[in-house]
Amino acid sequence: MKKFILIVTVFIFKQSACQELFLLTDPASNVPANSLAVNVLQSLFKKEIGPGYNYHIMPEVTYGVNKNLMVRGTAFLSNRNNQLLAEGGGFFAKYRFYSVDELNSHFRIAGFGRFSFNTSNIHQEQIEIMGHNTGFETGIVATKLIKKLAISSTVSYEKAYNNNPNFTLPNNFANNATNYTLSFGKLMYPKKYISLKQTNINLMMEFVGQTINENGKSYLDVIPVIQFIFNSQARLDLGYRRQLLSSMMRTASNGVYFNLYYTFFNIRKNS
Amino acid sequence: MKILNKKYIVVLLLLTMFTAKSNAQILKAEIRALGLTCSMCSNAINKQLESLPDVKSIDIDLNTNTFIVTLSDSNSLLPSVFKDKVENAGFFIGSLILTVSSETVFKSPYIIIKDSVGQQKQVEIEVLDKGYVTAKRFKKVSKLYKNVETFNENNENDFHVLIINE
Numbered sequence: 389m390k391k392f393i394l395i396v397t398v399f400i401f402k403q404s405a406c407q408e409l410f411l412l413t414d415p416a417s418n419v420p421a422n423s424l425a426v427n428v429l430q431s432l433f434k435k436e437i438g439p440g441y442n443y444h445i446m447p448e449v450t451y452g453v454n455k456n457l458m459v460r461g462t463a464f465l466s467n468r469n470n471q472l473l474a475e476g477g478g479f480f481a482k483y484r485f486y487s488v489d490e491l492n493s494h495f496r497i498a499g500f501g502r503f504s505f506n507t508s509n510i511h512q513e514q515i516e517i518m519g520h521n522t523g524f525e526t527g528i529v530a531t532k533l534i535k536k537l538a539i540s541s542t543v544s545y546e547k548a549y550n551n552n553p554n555f556t557l558p559n560n561f562a563n564n565a566t567n568y569t570l571s572f573g574k575l576m577y578p579k580k581y582i583s584l585k586q587t588n589i590n591l592m593m594e595f596v597g598q599t600i601n602e603n604g605k606s607y608l609d610v611i612p613v614i615q616f617i618f619n620s621q622a623r624l625d626l627g628y629r630r631q632l633l634s635s636m637m638r639t640a641s642n643g644v645y646f647n648l649y650y651t652f653f654n655i656r657k658n659s
Numbered sequence: 660m661k662i663l664n665k666k667y668i669v670v671l672l673l674l675t676m677f678t679a680k681s682n683a684q685i686l687k688a689e690i691r692a693l694g695l696t697c698s699m700c701s702n703a704i705n706k707q708l709e710s711l712p713d714v715k716s717i718d719i720d721l722n723t724n725t726f727i728v729t730l731s732d733s734n735s736l737l738p739s740v741f742k743d744k745v746e747n748a749g750f751f752i753g754s755l756i757l758t759v760s761s762e763t764v765f766k767s768p769y770i771i772i773k774d775s776v777g778q779q780k781q782v783e784i785e786v787l788d789k790g791y792v793t794a795k796r797f798k799k800v801s802k803l804y805k806n807v808e809t810f811n812e813n814n815e816n817d818f819h820v821l822i823i824n825e
Contacts, residue, residue, distance in 0.1 A: 407697055420703040421747035455746045489694030489751040575697055581721030584702050620702035653706035
């Protein structure tokens, strides 16, 4: 494991890592006003106990209300009950309230909130309202872009409720946690732009962690991501999530992500 | 034309409010955007600018984030539309240089704060108001033109310009 952290560190600082369109962690920047982004995130995680994989699919629609506010709706589907079922949905909003932009750099801060509901059974101590728990999350994100490197960090509070109508949160599971993320992204290609049609390649390294407030149980994961941007409008992300450390019960912590993303610009005319 | 006095400007403003806006004609806008480095962000600005009426073409230098917008004749666009569009994309303007007919710059909402116009038909002007230059440059020009009353008022409906192609 130490070796792995070393490799990760070398990867970031040697090749150093476009940056802020991360796979799992939202930056402080928003989608453009009056544009609609549609994406489908799929994940396949190996079960910790027994054979098999958990497959999740999360279609999302994101809309830029104005230059500072964006909203997003997400649906959660998975095969955890042996067939692919819709299990819930979520609503997310993010407001950018601070921006200092210079040539090829910026520093921005945004606040965000998310509410999700889920009808599946509760099967792990980890609190995850993206596809597992009913609950809410609220937090703050700061992003710094310096030329081709973006660094972004979030801190948030997450609270879980019973997964209605049939599943209550077990008594021995805590219902709230603090989440923190640190993400690095770097534009690797092209070195020099000649047109909007050029494919961009970004490398990212995201660290995602959680501490249960009541008992201090924690986990920390790393997610290296390679991202391709086509025609300056479509995105394909491939990521691998690996648990670095954990002191809580999780049912599937290592796996892969596949995300497709497309932006429709100026969806309302004459605005 | 040195510094215009305030009363004169108010009269000018009032006058032009009741005359056709099409007098204020921008032929070309060269926008340098701040805060981005990747082409997806450039495209976001490009698409916002494309949504403007009267746009004939947009040339982009992706390496310097410079957008050259050529506009059709007889448009009535004001400099503020470029600021709004760039900000809607999620970014900011670092510099805005407009090519306008020389008669345009004498009229409201433009206020020339330095230099004069010769015989040429078109002039290039740089907008110096807050939000049209980098924070650093704004600090500098605020100091330089601190005796221009209207400049310090930060009124969003007038545009203080510097003539740059004398």
